[in-house]
Amino acid sequence: MNKELFGVHAPTKDCTDKKCPFHGQLSVKKELFRGKIIKKDSNRSATIEWFRPYYIPKYERYELRRSRMHVHNPACVEAEIGDNVLAARTRPLSKTKNHVILAVVGSDEKSAVSKSAKKKETAKVAAKEEGKVR
Numbered sequence: 001m002n003k004e005l006f007g008v009h010a011p012t013k014d015c016t017d018k019k020c021p022f023h024g025q026l027s028v029k030k031e032l033f034r035g036k037i038i039k040k041d042s043n044r045s046a047t048i049e050w051f052r053p054y055y056i057p058k059y060e061r062y063e064l065r066r067s068r069m070h071v072h073n074p075a076c077v078e079a080e081i082g083d084n085v086l087a088a089r090t091r092p093l094s095k096t097k098n099h100v101i102l103a104v105v106g107s108d109e110k111s112a113v114s115k116s117a118k119k120k121e122t123a124k125v126a127a128k129e130e131g132k133v134r
């Protein structure tokens, strides 16, 4: 069992998920992604999405390009739709899943109070992971 991964502490919730990076046998690589959950299914899977500016030289302007990824949502993390999450690369978990959610790093729905408290926590992680996050 891992207590900490890349500065993220293991959730305190009970978990029997074999594909959990904290409580199961899953090892993760330091290849991190940040995205927002847009879809969830009943089988501990989720889809995350993020946008990045892409430069078009001809028009000297940026357009927004979208990336989507299918990720595992461990029982102890249980991220909801609208949550911003940190995901890490791992072994293939299914046909389309190669990544697992490590932590929720903020949500659009939550109140400003809990957001600022979480921000402090995640700021440390972000500082560490700077440059590695795509």
Ligand SMILES: [Zn+2]
Residues within 6 Å of the ligand: 014, 015, 016, 017, 020, 021, 022, 023, 024, 074, 075, 076, 077
């Ligand atoms: Zn777990």
